[in-house]
Amino acid sequence: MREHYREEIKDKKRIVVKVGTSSLIHPETGGLDLIKVERLVRELSDLHNQGRDVILVTSGAIGVGRKAAGLKEKPDRVSLKQACAAIGQARLMMIYQKFFAEYNQVAAQILMTRNTMLNQKNRRHAQDTFEELLELGAIPVVNANDSISTFEILHGDNDTLSAIVASLVEADLLILLSDIDGLYTDNPSLNPEAEFIPYVKELDGNLKSMGKDAVSGLGTGGMTTKLIAAELATSVGADMLIANGADMSVLHRIMDGQPYGTFFQANKDEQFDLKTFLEAHFS
Secondary structure, three states, rough: OOOOHHHHHHHHOOOEEEEEEEEEEEEOOOOOOOOHHHHHHHHHHHHOOOOOOEEEEOOOHHHHHHHHOOOOOOOOOHHHHHHHHHHHHHHHHHHHHHHHOOOOOEEEEEEEOHHHHHHHHHHHHHHHHHHHHHOOEEEEEEEEEOOOHHHHOOOOOOOHHHHHHHHHHOOOOOEEOOOOEEEEEOOOOOOOOEEEEEEOOOHHHHHHHHOOOOEEEOOOHHHHHHHHHHHHHHHHHOOEEEEEEOOOOOOHHHHOOOOOOOEEOOOOOOOOOHHHHHHHHHO
């Protein structure tokens, strides 16, 4: 195991934080957990006040839209999911703007599609936008543009998107906050003997096979998509960490070097090509 890897987190300057639907929604009602959202914003604002670049990748638009539309069940039609996303994204961003403003931060919305990722010109424009926003001291709030694109709806709860953002902005660290503590040798909800894995030096075939996997009731991503995100992020030179977002204060504990979650060590691959990677996994 690499020594002092937790201590090195303290020196990270450009951080992408992804929060999943299950970390934002009350499971009993489907309503937005405003206390958790406020705590998330407070944590991110404090990281920004420390002089770090901070980007938030958020899920939750479909869940928020579903609640606003009065739907009792999860939408099953893609078109209905897109309609819920259109309703929910506006509400979600309004809430983020309000909370960030209370902490004297400027938030900016960026919505991305598969074409943003695969088209070189669009990808460069996205990079330029991120850099300008960070230079202005803004905190980009990123989501998939689910109201017009079906790709993201069908391929996980923004785990891959967050890794793509990390690659675009050349982040030092990607943190995935979800409803799990990290990576285990097996599904811990089914196997009580599953062992927690605190550190991953390199993703091999054996580790990737561990991602077949439980999916939360509100989100659409499971361990499989998180391991794909880990492969992408570490290949472009970012460390990655999966941690439980039940308590948003875990963010400053992680940044203080405390032992939360599973840490994936960066292994930059100079031959890595984002377009080829995405086409191989999501063709």
